[in-house]
Amino acid sequence: MTTAQVTATLKPALPPPPPVAPGWTLARISGFAFLGLWLAGGIGLVLMLYNGFDPAFYARYGPKFLNGLVVTLEIVFLSILIGSVISLPAAAGRMSENPLAAAPAFAFVYFFRGTPLIAQTFLVYYGAGSFRDPLEAVGLWWFFRDPFYCVIFTFSLNTAAYQAEILRGAIQNVGKGQWEAGKSLGLSKLTIYRKIVLPQAMIVALRPYGNEIVLMIKGSAIASIVTVFDLMGETRRAFSRTFDFETYIWAAILYLILVELLRRVWARLETRLTRHLVRITADSGKDRPAGETEAAVIEEPVVTARP
Amino acid sequence: MIVTVALALTTLPFGLLLGFIIALAKDSNEPALRRAAEIYTTIFRGLPELLTLFIVFYGAQIIIRQIAGLFVDQPTIEINSFVAGMFALGLVFSSYASEAFLSAFKGIPSGQYEGGFAVGLTRFQTMRLIIVPQLIRLALPALSNLWMILLKDTALVSVIGLADTLRQSGIAARVTKEAFLFFGLACLLYLVLAIISSVFLGYIERWSKRGEAVQ
Numbered sequence: 001m002t003t004a005q006v007t008a009t010l011k012p013a014l015p016p017p018p019p020v021a022p023g024w025t026l027a028r029i030s031g032f033a034f035l036g037l038w039l040a041g042g043i044g045l046v047l048m049l050y051n052g053f054d055p056a057f058y059a060r061y062g063p064k065f066l067n068g069l070v071v072t073l074e075i076v077f078l079s080i081l082i083g084s085v086i087s088l089p090a091a092a093g094r095m096s097e098n099p100l101a102a103a104p105a106f107a108f109v110y111f112f113r114g115t116p117l118i119a120q121t122f123l124v125y126y127g128a129g130s131f132r133d134p135l136e137a138v139g140l141w142w143f144f145r146d147p148f149y150c151v152i153f154t155f156s157l158n159t160a161a162y163q164a165e166i167l168r169g170a171i172q173n174v175g176k177g178q179w180e181a182g183k184s185l186g187l188s189k190l191t192i193y194r195k196i197v198l199p200q201a202m203i204v205a206l207r208p209y210g211n212e213i214v215l216m217i218k219g220s221a222i223a224s225i226v227t228v229f230d231l232m233g234e235t236r237r238a239f240s241r242t243f244d245f246e247t248y249i250w251a252a253i254l255y256l257i258l259v260e261l262l263r264r265v266w267a268r269l270e271t272r273l274t275r276h277l278v279r280i281t282a283d284s285g286k287d288r289p290a291g292e293t294e295a296a297v298i299e300e301p302v303v304t305a306r307p
Numbered sequence: 308m309i310v311t312v313a314l315a316l317t318t319l320p321f322g323l324l325l326g327f328i329i330a331l332a333k334d335s336n337e338p339a340l341r342r343a344a345e346i347y348t349t350i351f352r353g354l355p356e357l358l359t360l361f362i363v364f365y366g367a368q369i370i371i372r373q374i375a376g377l378f379v380d381q382p383t384i385e386i387n388s389f390v391a392g393m394f395a396l397g398l399v400f401s402s403y404a405s406e407a408f409l410s411a412f413k414g415i416p417s418g419q420y421e422g423g424f425a426v427g428l429t430r431f432q433t434m435r436l437i438i439v440p441q442l443i444r445l446a447l448p449a450l451s452n453l454w455m456i457l458l459k460d461t462a463l464v465s466v467i468g469l470a471d472t473l474r475q476s477g478i479a480a481r482v483t484k485e486a487f488l489f490f491g492l493a494c495l496l497y498l499v500l501a502i503i504s505s506v507f508l509g510y511i512e513r514w515s516k517r518g519e520a521v522q
Contacts, residue, residue: 011442031332031340039344114455114495114501116462119473123494126480214353221355225466232358245369247365252354272490 011085021185022101035116045249053247061247069254071148075220075230077114078152078214083159096173105164118222120158125150125226151223155216162212170205171197203274210266214259231255310471312496314392314461319454320498321397326404332448333405334412344405351402356460363395364388392464402458407449412438414445451508458500472496483491 004262093105112120128135128144135141143149155296182192234252238244332344351359370385417486423433465474476493480486 003388025337027335027337031335031343034332034343035339048347065428067443111494111498115497116459116473118462119490119497120463121496122473122477123487123490126477127490130487172471185456195442218353218355221357224357232355235358239365245366248365252358255355255358256350256353260349298338 049246064234065250068229069230071231072220075151075223076216077267079155079159081164081215082156086160087163087167088157090160091167094164096169107163109161112158117158117219121151121154121222121226124154146228147228151228159212159216161300166205166208173202173204206270214262217258223245308472310469311461314464315458318393318400318457322400322404325397325401327408330408330412331404333409333420341447348402348405351398356399357463359399360430360467365393367391377487388469391467392469396457396460400453403453404450407446411442411445442472447512448458448514454504456503
């Protein structure tokens with residue numbers, strides 16, 4: 001029997017069942033209700049900003065806000081950078097088998113992760129005053145007198161503790177076999193670290209690092225409490241002078257943009273850096289443009305079967 | 308210190324419940340509901356906790372004053388900083404908790420729901436008797452992390468005038484001029500709280516895993 005005869009004897013395929021008409025379920029109604037609520041809130045905010053539009057206000061506080069934004073970015077950038085340097089010995093200490101190295105590293109990490117950032121900032125900024133004379137004697141008083149330096153100091157130590165844990169988790173996540181393979185090739189310990197373990201660990205650490213930066217951006221608002229005029233500090237100053245709630249709205253918008261931007265960029269970076277780990281299967285075609293997928297997955301077998 | 312603990316403990320059920328509802332919304336088949344829940348998380352996860360606190364504290368004050376102004380000429384209503392703190396921290400906590408619940412929901416195979424329906428349970432019963440017990444076990448590690456974060460975030464409330472651990476030590480520091488001592492003490496108190504809660508969380512975790520096979 002040829003294929004044509006077989007298909008002739010078969011019953012014609014039934015048409016697909018009609019799609020179920022989506023009704024107005026409770027979920028749908030509440031979904032639209034909440035979306036409407038957000039929309040109304042958004043429009044309300046825009047109207048509020050529009051109605052309260054006062055050129056003098058923007059001329060006076062606009063540049064200050066931008067200055068504050070720059071200060072916030074400075075704090076975050078410097079703290080993350082200095083913190084990443086400090087986190088290296090801390091992570092090494094946490095992984096060390098020598099208790100003399102492990103204990104202080106553990107205490108450091110536990111203290112900075114177990115107490116609120118704001119308490120640490122107070123401890124350094126106000127607490128440094130208790131040691132004014134010895135600090136002046138060493139010549140470090142200028143450093144602890146300035147709130148900006150104090151904030152950088154505290155935030156760096158704080159983020160160093162978190163980064164140390166990220167780093168440790170990532171390095172210990174790399175399988176033991178990787179070490180053994182490196183050793184069996186006769187590589188030195190440093191080379192194994194640099195060429196085998198760290199590249200794999202960094203990929204694992206990428207996402208937590210992104211989260212840590214976001215946390216730092218959010219945490220940097222605390223700097224405003226100790227009279228650093230970052231974005232939050234400028235907002236508080238503007239609010240205390242004008243009692244205009246707009247100031248907080250603008251700060252919220254700026255922070256949201258900052259955090260969302262970082263999140264998006266980081267997600268891009270992650271997909272880019274881990275593209276060699278993505279397994280290509282018939283399923284993975286879903287991520288590709290629709291036309292390309294159909295050509296690749298469905299038609300290909302037909303073409304090979306024909307001759 | 309009691310204020311700190313009380314604030315964290317009162318925020319917890321509120322935040323958990325709200326987070327659970329948001330997670331349900333995110334897990335639903337309805338795109339509109341999902342989108343609405345995602346906007347919520349994006350906003351409250353992206354804002355600094357301090358800013359959320361100020362917005363709730365001052366914003367609620369303005370709104371309540373305007374509403375009260377409809378009835379009284381010169382309303383002199385002060386919003387309670389404890390309530391404002393609880394509300395703001397609850398919003399932040401719930402947005403993080405919803406993510407924890409959502410990933411736990413993803414970890415429960417659909418066969419569990421189908422099994423529930425097959426033995427004739429209603430949707431609510433399936434949720435209560437079958438899904439939630441498993442959900443707690445799956446979400447617990449993330450939630451205990453969030454609890455630690457919540458405990459630390461309560462320190463921020465001292466800024467809007469609530470007499471918590473940090474504020475009291477600030478006052479003590481100003482009176483005695485021993486700032487380092489008292490802020491150090493405050494840090495130690497937070498550490499003690501963290502240690503106590505990790506012991507408790509260890510118990511809860513063991514309790515939640517009582518159904519698992521012992522190796």
